[in-house]
Amino acid sequence: ASPEPDPSKQWYQRRVRDLRSVLHANRAACHVLCGEFKEAEEDCSAAIELNPQYLKALLRRGQVREKLEKLTQALEDYKSVLALDPRNGPALEATQRLPREIEVQQEKMKQECISKLKDLGNIVLKPFGLSTDNFNMVQNPETGGYNIQFSQNK
Numbered sequence: 001a002s003p004e005p006d007p008s009k010q011w012y013q014r015r016v017r018d019l020r021s022v023l024h025a026n027r028a029a030c031h032v033l034c035g036e037f038k039e040a041e042e043d044c045s046a047a048i049e050l051n052p053q054y055l056k057a058l059l060r061r062g063q064v065r066e067k068l069e070k071l072t073q074a075l076e077d078y079k080s081v082l083a084l085d086p087r088n089g090p091a092l093e094a095t096q097r098l099p100r101e102i103e104v105q106q107e108k109m110k111q112e113c114i115s116k117l118k119d120l121g122n123i124v125l126k127p128f129g130l131s132t133d134n135f136n137m138v139q140n141p142e143t144g145g146y147n148i149q150f151s152q153n154k
Contacts, residue, residue: 072102135150
């Protein structure tokens with residue numbers, strides 16, 4: 001039979017873990033002040049790993065992720081904050097604002113992707129005297145998919 005765990009040792013280990021979590025969160029705050037958002041995110045994540053219910057670290061990581069334009073991850077952090085504190089003002093505001101910003105960000109990324117694909121398509125089609133302008137993409141409103149139509153007049 002294994003010996004019973006020492007309650008005082010468990011208490012001490014828990015306090016050391018909590019202190020390490022606070023130190024990571026405080027260092028993250030310093031990184032934020034220096035504009036070092038990637039490092040701040042890493043320290044917040046370390047703090048949260050040590051103490052998953054550390055509200056201040058979750059909130060700070062959400063704010064930092066917004067600065068890094070990781071909006072979907074930021075929204076998840078804010079939702080975690082609200083699970084712990086449903087009346088947290090900054091998290092409430094962010095969960096109302098971010099879904100629209102995420103939508104805009106995804107649309108922008110989609111447009112950039114389409115532009116790059118068109119550039120690649122033009123490279124491939126140029127030897128044949130064609131370009132992507134010879135093709136029209138029409139979105140199907142029912143499915144959201146696209147139909148491609150060829151037009152040689154362009």
